[in-house]
Amino acid sequence: MKWNNSKYGFKCGLLMKTVIFISIASSLIFALFNIYVTVNVEDILQMDNNKSFIVTKLYFIFESIKESLKNGGQVLYLLSFIFSLLLIFGDLLMWFGKIYGLLFYFISKIMLVILPVLFLDESALASGDIMLAAFFITFYSIYILKHKFKIE
Numbered sequence: 441m442k443w444n445n446s447k448y449g450f451k452c453g454l455l456m457k458t459v460i461f462i463s464i465a466s467s468l469i470f471a472l473f474n475i476y477v478t479v480n481v482e483d484i485l486q487m488d489n490n491k492s493f494i495v496t497k498l499y500f501i502f503e504s505i506k507e508s509l510k511n512g513g514q515v516l517y518l519l520s521f522i523f524s525l526l527l528i529f530g531d532l533l534m535w536f537g538k539i540y541g542l543l544f545y546f547i548s549k550i551m552l553v554i555l556p557v558l559f560l561d562e563s564a565l566a567s568g569d570i571m572l573a574a575f576f577i578t579f580y581s582i583y584i585l586k587h588k589f590k591i592e
Contacts, residue, residue, distance in 0.1 A: 452537055456583055463545075463576065464531045471524035477505060478517040508560055516559040523548045523555070534580060542580055549573045 452460070508516060526548035533541025553573070557565050 460531050460535050464528055467524050467527045471521050474517045474521035519555055523551045
């Protein structure tokens with residue numbers, strides 16, 4: 441068994457690239473949402489529930505966003521945006537087969553799970569997000585171990 445050293449990383453297969461692409465797309469949507477909320481704080485707080493189509497369809501989510509913004513949640517959304525960008529950076533590094541990408545992904549995902557708990561309360565803990573992150577990190581780690589070693 442020989443360690444397959446490559447200064448450019450290892451080549452990801454189609455399945456791994458598909459999973460990473462889904463992660464990049466969802467992280468990008470999350471980052472855009474966070475920056476939108478951060479920039480438009482005053483508009484969101486003054487928005488009437490009867491005037492907006494989105495607000496009437498997603499009433500409970502909108503009310504929780506308004507409540508978190510009233511409690512100084514603008515910092516939460518700004519930090520979430522920054523860690524979402526780090527998450528995208530980690531995904532891009534993983535796309536190119538760099539092991540450092542997993543470290544960036546892991547640290548930023550932990551921060552994105554912990555931030556709502558720190559700023560809001562324990563009910564903001566997203567167990568589904570934790571399970572998906574654990575699955576993705578395990579899946580990518582197994583993929584690295586499988587493709588990083590070359591049997592001769």
